[in-house]
Amino acid sequence: MNVEMLAVGTELLLGQIVNGNAADIGARLAEAGLDHFRQTVVGDNLERIVSAIGEAAARADALIITGGIGPTQDDLTRDALARAAGVPMHFSDEYADHLRRWWERRGRPMPETNLRQAEYPEGATMIPNEKGTAPGLRLRIGTCWVFAVPGVPQEMLPMVEAHIIPFLVAEAGGTGGVIVSRLLRTWGESESRIAELLGDLYDAGTNPTLAFLASGGEIKLRLTARAHSGEEADRLIAPREEEIRGRLGSLVFGAGDDTVERVVLRACTEAGLTLATAESATGGMVAAALTSVPGASAAFAGGVVAYSGAAKVALLGVTPETIAEHGLVSEETALAMARGAARRFAAGVAVAVTGSAGPDALEHPPGTIVIAVVTPSGERARLLRLPGDRERVRTYATTAALHAIRLALSGAWWQS
């Protein structure tokens, strides 16, 4: 079962939004063991949508289309489906009633344009949308099952999970086997250095395959096995993972969903310590990453975003003398910020980030970041020079701060 994706929306071509839907659906196809070799994006143009549907339907066993089925006039996917299938459009009185009741329950008049959503190409089955008003559609074109779902992720994803994936797995007859991926997360070495350390494993075989991925300052390794069952895939992956972990040692800090923020929170919980943050250059991003984890409150006490020098003094107890003598961007000030956060939140562990994120310099060139960590075993600060623009510097500094906590808790601190 070979599944393609087609995203419809001029805003994607103009770069006003990214195609996150493709990633969300791609992950679910992989989990279900469904092959997925190609994604396409076209704009809100009837001819080009029809062409893209026709080409994909000729190549693939199934096509999932996202976007273009909303209530507005630039929503053309329904019309394109009818055209590509060569069938007329019908109107569902039943769905029109459903729409009217949906708006009634919200005590608001229904904009008439919503009735477009009650149209469907002949032969199509509607897919229920629990989170919105646009129904999905399922239609056979030639030998290809074609699905249309909304572009809004919160409506799209439940429909894909509840209706489309199970339908495709059943169509595949359950004989397609599974594709299992194992993600190993590393931090501290370059992509090419890691590729060299693992080069022979890359060449060694195709099941599992090995891939490299750089993002946000971390290098991730992906092992992907194809097998008849999840257990068989796990047996293929396990020895390869063991070999990789043996070679990379402490560079590997987590696997799968073990993001560094999760690893840090777990390490704090296991050590019976709470955690606090004191941020200047990262402006709340370290705290936001930590609190993105459900249940973060078990270990995360809180943080201060001390953007001004005055705030560093008033909220974190950094002395004006420390700032005057060493500067805002210094190991001394960062350590004082971390100590202050630990004290104010009565936390066992605290991290502080100060620096010059750019574009303007602050005492040092943009990209100069100082990170300090205090734990019950000691304290340490380090000055980093990070490349890139304001957004990249802040992202890398956030990652580095989280790893600094992780290393400090493991007793490794910074190695070099």
Add this chain to the structure above:
Amino acid sequence: MNVEMLAVGTELLLGQIVNGNAADIGARLAEAGLDHFRQTVVGDNLERIVSAIGEAAARADALIITGGIGPTQDDLTRDALARAAGVPMHFSDEYADHLRRWWERRGRPMPETNLRQAEYPEGATMIPNEKGTAPGLRLRIGTCWVFAVPGVPQEMLPMVEAHIIPFLVAEAGGTGGVIVSRLLRTWGESESRIAELLGDLYDAGTNPTLAFLASGGEIKLRLTARAHSGEEADRLIAPREEEIRGRLGSLVFGAGDDTVERVVLRACTEAGLTLATAESATGGMVAAALTSVPGASAAFAGGVVAYSGAAKVALLGVTPETIAEHGLVSEETALAMARGAARRFAAGVAVAVTGSAGPDALEHPPGTIVIAVVTPSGERARLLRLPGDRERVRTYATTAALHAIRLALSGAWWQS
């Protein structure tokens, strides 16, 4: 000049990363007035990369390929280019020397796999990479100019901006005119309601075109004009923008790059007020959004992430009695948090967010968020019920908190 894009990378198909490169390049093509109708994604598979290159080269005048030219063994774009063009591969001794010097300057031994980056298909021109070691490539296949650039955005984007876009604009003979887009940002009404208010304008013409885009709780409108010059495009867009602003009134809060965080910081600066934040459920996201704006320190004093009840008491001066009587998720506690932040940071304006982001309930069902704002003119709090999972609730709450500040500063507070 019709330009297509092809992204190469199995990690895109497996959903491990999103194709942000397509959005970044798409925005630059639009600015340059270059047509862009289609994007494709394929995995790290030689046959499929070769097919996708061949199809795009037959359809388009230019093709920009991102990814697959790094140093590791799964980087196949160079080989696929040679195959698609039907030419042999050569090795550049000159570039190999450049690579060795690059690593020498960093005082580290060069992993030998890097030498792959000195290979190029016959007839290809190398495009300099100022930020990394993988050079780009430019090659003619049939009537199509094909470019290959790295997948790492920080390396790719400067190469596209400095070398590819100017080359394509020159090839187009400067006669292609320009495409100018104007983005209007609204908050406070549903997409279908806004589409209804503007339906006749949508139908009215194709130059400028009107499109609707929902994201993060905001509805954006995009007017796109095609003209011989930027001035002519502006003259086409201006009356349509005026008409839209007349109909939508205060729903429109900004245009172009005027994100709500920029609007808020500007309003504070103009009023001579500094701003502080007190966050619980959003865990630092409001502060992170504000500090993403360069120069935020002129108006943003700082914030407290008071994740625990104890932190709300210790750092924001919320009384235990307030929490005991009204709960952590209440208008009273939110107001006390905002007052505390204003006091601690000596700020004229403060916003507070508390609530239940989920997945577990906190006093109220997940999605219950309370936002409070204090300004020199008064104070106000409001309880919201937001749909979706933890990530969506936190994102919407962040947007709502920023708009609450904006409305308070304009004297409008919340309307309904």
